[in-house]
Amino acid sequence: MVLKLYGFPMSTCTQRALLALHEKGVPYEMVEVQLHKGETKTPEFLAIQPFGQVPYIDEDGFILYESRAIARYIAEKYASQGTPNLLPTADLKARALFEQAASIETSDFDQYASHIVMEGLFKPMMGGTTDKAKVQDITSTLSKKLDVYEQILSKQRYLSGDNITLADLFHVPYGVLLKRAGADVLDGRPNVKRWFDDMTSRPSWQAIKSGSAA
Amino acid sequence: MVLTLYGNPKASCTQRVATVMHEKQVPFKLVTIDLSKGEHKAPDYLEKQPFGQIPVLDDDGYLIYETRAISRYIAEKYADQGTPLIPKDLKAKGHFEQAASVEQANYDAYAGKAVVEKVFKPMFGQTPDDAVAERLLTSLEASLDVYEKILSKQKYVAGNEITLVDIFHLPLLSLLPLTGRDVYSTRPNVEKWAKGLIARPSFQSVKDGVKSTA
Numbered sequence: 001m002v003l004k005l006y007g008f009p010m011s012t013c014t015q016r017a018l019l020a021l022h023e024k025g026v027p028y029e030m031v032e033v034q035l036h037k038g039e040t041k042t043p044e045f046l047a048i049q050p051f052g053q054v055p056y057i058d059e060d061g062f063i064l065y066e067s068r069a070i071a072r073y074i075a076e077k078y079a080s081q082g083t084p085n086l087l088p089t090a091d092l093k094a095r096a097l098f099e100q101a102a103s104i105e106t107s108d109f110d111q112y113a114s115h116i117v118m119e120g121l122f123k124p125m126m127g128g129t130t131d132k133a134k135v136q137d138i139t140s141t142l143s144k145k146l147d148v149y150e151q152i153l154s155k156q157r158y159l160s161g162d163n164i165t166l167a168d169l170f171h172v173p174y175g176v177l178l179k180r181a182g183a184d185v186l187d188g189r190p191n192v193k194r195w196f197d198d199m200t201s202r203p204s205w206q207a208i209k210s211g212s213a214a
Numbered sequence: 215m216v217l218t219l220y221g222n223p224k225a226s227c228t229q230r231v232a233t234v235m236h237e238k239q240v241p242f243k244l245v246t247i248d249l250s251k252g253e254h255k256a257p258d259y260l261e262k263q264p265f266g267q268i269p270v271l272d273d274d275g276y277l278i279y280e281t282r283a284i285s286r287y288i289a290e291k292y293a294d295q296g297t298p299l300i301p302k303d304l305k306a307k308g309h310f311e312q313a314a315s316v317e318q319a320n321y322d323a324y325a326g327k328a329v330v331e332k333v334f335k336p337m338f339g340q341t342p343d344d345a346v347a348e349r350l351l352t353s354l355e356a357s358l359d360v361y362e363k364i365l366s367k368q369k370y371v372a373g374n375e376i377t378l379v380d381i382f383h384l385p386l387l388s389l390l391p392l393t394g395r396d397v398y399s400t401r402p403n404v405e406k407w408a409k410g411l412i413a414r415p416s417f418q419s420v421k422d423g424v425k426s427t428a
Contacts, residue, residue, distance in 0.1 A: 050360045051320055064308045066315030073308040096278050096287035103280030106318050108265060148264045 003028045005070075007055030008035060009211025012117070012173035013067040014055040019169045020071035022204035024082035028057075068102070071166050083204075086166045094161065101159035101167035109149075112142035113174040113183075120181030121213065132182070139183040146185055146192055153191035157198075164199070172199050176214040216428040217242040220262065221269030222249060223423035226329075227281045228269045229385045232424040234285040236416035237381065238296035241428035282314070282382060289378050299378040306373060313372040313379040321361075324354035325386045332393040351395045358397055358404055365403035380411055388412050388421060 005021070005028050007014030014030075021028050033039050033054050040052045049056045049065045056065035057073075064070055075087040088094040120135045152159065158168045175196055178185055186196050199205065219235070219242050221228030228244075235242050247253045247268050255266045263270045263279045270279045271287070278284050289299040301307050331347035364371065370380045387408040390397050398405040411417065 050363055051316070051357070062305055062308070064312055066312045066319070069308060069311035069315045072311045073304070076307065077304060092287070092290055093276060095290065096283055099283035099286045100278055100280045103283045104265075107280070111323060145265070151264055 001060045004031050004058040005029070005055055006031045006033050006049075006058065008032050009208070010213055011035070011054050012114075012177070012212075013053070015173040015208055015212065016067035016170055017055050017057070017070040017074075018208045019172060019204050020074045020086070020166065022207050023086060023169070023202075024074055024078040026074055026078055026082070068106075068166070068170060071170070075166055083164070085163055086169070088160075088163075088165065097160040098165050098167055101165065102170070104159065105167050105170045108145040109142070109171055110174065112138050112145070113171075113178060116142065116183045117174050117177045117181045120183065121177055125213070130182070135182050139185060142183065143185055146189060149195075150189040150191050153195050158195065168195070168199060169204075171196070172205055173212070176200060176209070176212055180214060215274045218245055218272040219243070219269055219424075220245045220247050220259075220272070221424065222247055223425065225249075225268055226326075226385050226389070227267075228424050229417075229420045230281045230382065231269055231271070231284050231288075232420040233381055233384055233414075233416045234288050234299070234378065235427070236419050237299060237414075238288055238292040240288060240292050240296070242426065243428050244424055244426045282318075282378075285378055285382070297376065299376070299381070301372070301375070301377065310372045310377050310379060313377070314382070316357075317371070317379050317382050320357040321354070321383060322386070324350045324357065325390060328354060328393055329386055329389045333389055347393070351393060351397075354390075355395070355397060358401055361404050361407075362401040365407050370407065380407070381416075383408075384411055384417050385421060388417075 003026065005014070005017060007017065007030065009030070033045075035054065039045055040049070040054060046052055048063055051065070053065070055067060055070065056063060057070050064073055072087055076089065079087075079089065088098050116135055116138050119138075120130050124130055149159075156162055158164050160167055175186060187193050200209075217240065219228070219231060221231070221244060223244065223246065232242075232244075247259065249268070253259060254263075254268055260266055262272075262277055265279075267279070269281065269284065270277060271284045278287055286300070293300070301310050328347050328350040331342040331344075331350070335342045361371070368374050370376050371383075372379050398408065
């Protein structure tokens with residue numbers, strides 16, 4: 001039975017799971033969840049995903065939520081097909097450097113990027129008004145973190161070394177939306193730009209980007 | 215050569231890693247980084263940790279930062295001693311990663327910042343932003359309502375066995391009461407789980423300050 005991905009094309013978190021599925025060449029069926037109709041807060045949905053969020057997968061009855069957990073599961077299960085070593089398992093030290101990069105992504109990028117995009121892009125899309133001072137404030141914090149990324153990426157091609165991993169790809173869905181949200185932070189640092197353009201030119205992102213709000 | 219942990223005895227992130235060291239019975243030497251003297255921003259420290267944060271692990275010249283990455287490295291390297299903390303089975307691993315992602319996005323994102331506002335800022339003579347703290351605590355409580363449901367069906371966050379992810383919730387679990395919000399008395403399953411974790415000898419060994427064990 002083909003894997004079912006519950007989410008929707010414009011959802012950044014769904015895109016994170018989609019990137020892993022495309023990189024590993026895993027067939028799937030997207031079941032669109034009607035977020036705007038409140039589907040994620042229904043008792044039926046909450047019985048499966050108790051936090052009321054997308055995406056989740058149903059693989060023949062095995063349910064898994066949290067986009068990064070889904071991506072990791074796909075990368076491990078299908079380790080021997082598609083892009084290799086998206087989640088390095090063979091070498092303990094390579095694995096730890098991957099975990100370091102994965103932790104940097106959530107602590108030093110995602111928490112700022114997601115708030116900038118929520119405030120600067122999704123809020124006005126839903127009829128609200130952007131708090132520009134707040135966006136500027138968070139952007140300035142993110143910029144300092146990206147200065148460190150620039151340093152790291154001046155010595156190696158990707159965040160955990162010279163091979164691409166999930167930790168790099170996790171940055172893409174919010175990364176592509178930053179400029180539109182009012183934070184033009186990825187173009188001005190040559191190594192960061194090189195790294196990010198490399199990822200968005202990959203067939204995996206090209207296959208799904210039409211769903212993005214970018 | 216013995217492991218060296220650069221950190222601060224009372225810092226939450228240092229305590230988190232030290233708890234894992236104790237669970238896995240791994241001796242380590244603590245080298246104190248004095249944050250009040252700006253030692254974490256000194257050039258030779260920034261060589262080890264370019265974001266200027268603590269802790270960092272030095273395993274005979276192999277450097278790794280980010281508490282969850284360090285913890286995972288220790289749990290994998292010393293898989294055969296102490297408490298088993300990372301499941302091996304693919305699906306159990308999937309649930310482990312799901313819980314790990316929830317810990318960062320739906321727990322630490324709120325709890326960490328709320329504790330900084332309500333507990334650490336006053337400790338260092340700074341004024342807390344009460345409005346921000348209250349919003350964070352309300353979001354945290356919504357997540358803990360979901361934890362209450364999850365923990366009514368299983369003993370720990372990833373299943374019926376303890377894993378690293380339960381430990382990641384420490385030491386904040388012990389600090390939450392200091393924020394002034396009573397998060398436990400209306401959530402008996404969360405309370406039982408939290409109290410059990412706080413009582414573990416590993417956390418009791420570090421909660422008043424991390425000390426070298428080698």
